[in-house]
Amino acid sequence: MNVLIFIISYLVLSLLVSLFYIGLLMFTFIMIKKIFHMNQAKWDSFFKFRKGRGLYYVMTLPYLLTLLIMFPLSMYWFNLIDFEFKVLSSISIIMILTLTGIFKFSKLKEFLPYKI
Template sequence: MKIFLFVVSYIVLEVISSFLYVGLLLLLFKTMKIIFNMNEEKWSAVFTYKKGKGLYSIMIFPFLLMTVLMFPITMFGFELMNVEYRVLGYIAVMMLPTIILCLELPKLKKNIIHT
């Protein structure tokens, strides 16, 4: 029963972290659009800055913020389940989005820069 509870909580925490990341990313885009009055040329300049470093920085900042925000949520969830190794559970929850980001970001960069 404990393993089932861990798997279900892992999936729920993954979904929460994914929604949080997408929400923070969209909030960053919306904020940049409002503050800097972004248009197509400005977005292209940001995304192609130093061969994609601008895109990386925009994608990484919400991820780091999501990682910081998910730490207490994950610790609380694993404490409710009385998991012995809470920090390892947090690391496991953060590994999937990190791996996906590391694998997909170079492909995304190629598509944006060469388009």
């Protein structure tokens, strides 16, 4: 039963991470646009910065921030449902999300027009 609760919790928290990451990523792009008055040429130079690392940084930093925020939320969630292994479960959820993020972002490097 604990494994089933953990799997369902992982799916729910993964969905929350995805939604929060997309929102944070959009917020980051909007803030960059407003602060630096970005146009097409500025976006191109920003994304070509150091062979595409500008885009890569803009996409990975919000993901890391999302993971930092999700740890206390997962602790709260497992405390709320009175799960037996709260800390271990929270750490393992963050580790699973980190590993999937590393896999996804390493695949992103292949699609960048300028190789990192």
